[in-house]
Amino acid sequence: MLIRRLFIVLSAVVCFAVPTAVGATLLVEAESFDDKGGWVVDQQFTDTMGSPYLLAHGLGRLVDDAVTTVTFPSTGTYRVWVRTKNWVEGPWEAPGRFKAAVGGAVLAETFGMKKGWGWQDGGSVTISKKRVEIRLTDLTGFDGRCDAIYFDTDKSAKPLDFDADKPEVNRQWRNKLRGLPTASPDGGKFDVVIVGGGISGCAAALAADEQGLSVALIHDRMLLGGNASSEIRVHTEGIYGQGKDILKKIDTEHYPNGSAYAIKDQQKREKAMKAAGVMMFRPWRAYDVKMKGSKIISVDACSTITGEALRIRSDVFIDCTGDGWIGYWAGAEYRYGRESKKEFGEAWDKHSELWSPEKADNRIMGSSLLWNSSKESVKSTFPEVPWAVDVAKNKSAVAGEWYWEYSDNDKHAIDDAEEIRDHMLRAIYGSFYNAKKNDKNAYHKLKWVGYLSGKRESRRLIGDYIYTQKDAMSGTKFDDAVVEETRAIDVHYQQTLKGSPQDFLSKALYRKVPRYYIPFRCLYSKNVDNLMMAGRCFSCSHVGLGGPRVMLTCGQMGIATGYAASLCKKYCTNPRGVYKSHITELKGFVSNKPANDN
Ligand SMILES: Cc1cc2nc3c(=O)[nH]c(=O)nc-3n(C[C@H](O)[C@H](O)[C@H](O)COP(=O)(O)OP(=O)(O)OC[C@H]3O[C@@H](n4cnc5c(N)ncnc54)[C@H](O)[C@@H]3O)c2cc1C
Numbered sequence: 001m002l003i004r005r006l007f008i009v010l011s012a013v014v015c016f017a018v019p020t021a022v023g024a025t026l027l028v029e030a031e032s033f034d035d036k037g038g039w040v041v042d043q044q045f046t047d048t049m050g051s052p053y054l055l056a057h058g059l060g061r062l063v064d065d066a067v068t069t070v071t072f073p074s075t076g077t078y079r080v081w082v083r084t085k086n087w088v089e090g091p092w093e094a095p096g097r098f099k100a101a102v103g104g105a106v107l108a109e110t111f112g113m114k115k116g117w118g119w120q121d122g123g124s125v126t127i128s129k130k131r132v133e134i135r136l137t138d139l140t141g142f143d144g145r146c147d148a149i150y151f152d153t154d155k156s157a158k159p160l161d162f163d164a165d166k167p168e169v170n171r172q173w174r175n176k177l178r179g180l181p182t183a184s185p186d187g188g189k190f191d192v193v194i195v196g197g198g199i200s201g202c203a204a205a206l207a208a209d210e211q212g213l214s215v216a217l218i219h220d221r222m223l224l225g226g227n228a229s230s231e232i233r234v235h236t237e238g239i240y241g242q243g244k245d246i247l248k249k250i251d252t253e254h255y256p257n258g259s260a261y262a263i264k265d266q267q268k269r270e271k272a273m274k275a276a277g278v279m280m281f282r283p284w285r286a287y288d289v290k291m292k293g294s295k296i297i298s299v300d301a302c303s304t305i306t307g308e309a310l311r312i313r314s315d316v317f318i319d320c321t322g323d324g325w326i327g328y329w330a331g332a333e334y335r336y337g338r339e340s341k342k343e344f345g346e347a348w349d350k351h352s353e354l355w356s357p358e359k360a361d362n363r364i365m366g367s368s369l370l371w372n373s374s375k376e377s378v379k380s381t382f383p384e385v386p387w388a389v390d391v392a393k394n395k396s397a398v399a400g401e402w403y404w405e406y407s408d409n410d411k412h413a414i415d416d417a418e419e420i421r422d423h424m425l426r427a428i429y430g431s432f433y434n435a436k437k438n439d440k441n442a443y444h445k446l447k448w449v450g451y452l453s454g455k456r457e458s459r460r461l462i463g464d465y466i467y468t469q470k471d472a473m474s475g476t477k478f479d480d481a482v483v484e485e486t487r488a489i490d491v492h493y494q495q496t497l498k499g500s501p502q503d504f505l506s507k508a509l510y511r512k513v514p515r516y517y518i519p520f521r522c523l524y525s526k527n528v529d530n531l532m533m534a535g536r537c538f539s540c541s542h543v544g545l546g547g548p549r550v551m552l553t554c555g556q557m558g559i560a561t562g563y564a565a566s567l568c569k570k571y572c573t574n575p576r577g578v579y580k581s582h583i584t585e586l587k588g589f590v591s592n593k594p595a596n597d598n
Helices: 002-022 167-177 199-210 262-275 325-330 386-392 419-436 469-474 552-572 577-582 582-593
Strands: 025-029 038-040 053-057 066-071 077-085 099-102 116-125 131-140 140-154 187-188 192-195 215-218 279-282 284-291 295-303 309-314 317-318 371-375 444-449 482-485 489-494 506-511 515-521 531-532
Touching: 025 066, 025 167, 053 131, 077 099, 099 116, 099 140, 116 140, 131 140, 131 469, 140 419, 167 284, 187 215, 187 279, 187 577, 192 199, 192 295, 192 309, 192 552, 199 215, 199 262, 199 552, 215 284, 215 309, 284 325, 295 325, 317 325, 317 552, 325 531, 386 419, 419 444, 469 489, 482 552, 482 582, 531 552, 552 577, 552 582, 577 582
Parallel strands: 187 309, 192 215, 192 317, 215 279, 317 531
Antiparallel strands: 025 140, 038 053, 053 140, 066 131, 077 116, 077 140, 099 131, 284 295, 295 309, 371 444, 482 515, 489 506
16 A cells, blocks of 8 residues: 555656656747837748747837746756847847846846847756746847747757748747647637738728628737838828728828827827727737638738737638738739839830839839937937948938838848848948938937838739739729829839949839729739738739829728628628629719819
């Protein structure tokens, strides 16, 4: 009996010890820290680097520590790994350095030193009680980044590296460690699911809501408005068409791009969206779709803070992500880059290759960060930034407008998005550093620099019709026209193509047009049955995008798709069915008010 009792006690000890013997682990996602201090959550590059992360965006001034308290599975000695990146490699000190402290003990290793995203070895820590504080301390004020911290009692174990071709493996690994379900729970069924809360997505949601639909809006930031948000600060342009009632609730005044007036318009937009009956999933990022044949059944999305995921179902989806993500995952036909001038007859001899190339290429309009500085009452200095001057060259500036823009034939707007954003950060810091060398700028201090890329162009989803320059120039009044605009075609090229030493500045080429119209056939996918798209990912050529990419036009597209979703429900049909059988009714929705240009 005694032997039997002893055996039971021993078994219990062995069982309890097993997790430690094979490696007790803890994954702490930086974006889920309780107190983020002065660090900000950056979710933009999740699809290419694996996760939202914390960014020390201090404009050269140290940001406050990010702090959280975690519970270890057991006490003991753990090996620590920190997932981070040296965001500008070169013959200088890494600009984004930071320290990590575990239970008050600062790790010897300095982080932000690793080439490319990956796990940097942080040595070992001894955990003597299970509840422990973790702290991240910025050392530079220049955009240090921390994705996650991983602890393992198995000193030979290495955390998983992210493979962009197998994002599901990374997701499952993280979910398991965070105690989240491996399959997304049901998030409910809605009459329409809209992904992307820029002006197009907000307008689509308000139109669908007005028609009494149950609407889910999935947006990966807390603030709505996309490029018009107070986080990016582009003012809305274009005409209201017949959408003034809705668009006035979410648009902006015509202040200079980058102005803090965007904050006031943000409040207006948030109030209007809150007043509508839209179910908002934010900050939630869509990451996949489930298909049945050529129909989307559901969108998978997860919180960019907690990682909690849901599967959100509908019969109709509207892609307003700008990057055409929903279409991309659903296998929708799409285009990227410039068409040859012959394909749609889009030549303009006056500007030749700068407007439209002989041979199709990968050039698109670029991404921007807006920024400004203020004149203070005391003088200030700006740190040495050799890694930034390397990009800025001899450019000297104290603010930047829309033409601070970067793109390149060899850089992909999505795959290389982080590098593109970082190039703009370097351009800004380097140009400001140069400006500060001049006495007249001694009182200038960096006030605001965006860190969310304002994108102009990436994937364009293909519909039953592709909108081109010819349609804009001829002002064709399509039978299924649901959007109208008067704004000139406005296509950008990089100044470097004309010999400028700065590769981050662009020029705009404008081509006058009469009032022009966009057909509904450009707003639904050619090959995914129940997918519509609105905004800069609508069905068009590169030059065709040049005019209607402004936000009031994008908003009109949103309104048309939101109303079309209500007809899909009413007639139990899909968007093409609306075009074929109910286009008069759809046009009635958008044209029952007089066109209103201002
Ligand atoms: C510097 C600059 C200056 C410009 N100047 C003007 C101007 O003066 N006036 C004007 O009207 N237009 C201007 N434009 C163009 C205009 O801003 C864009 O064409 C327009 O924002 C496109 O709107 P959108 O709703 O399609 O996309 P966006 O504004 O890009 O919004 C899409 C939103 O979807 C979210 N999202 C993306 N993927 C996901 C996902 N997987 N899950 C959840 N959410 C997601 C993003 O966070 C984003 O906020 C400018 C653009 C730039 C960059």
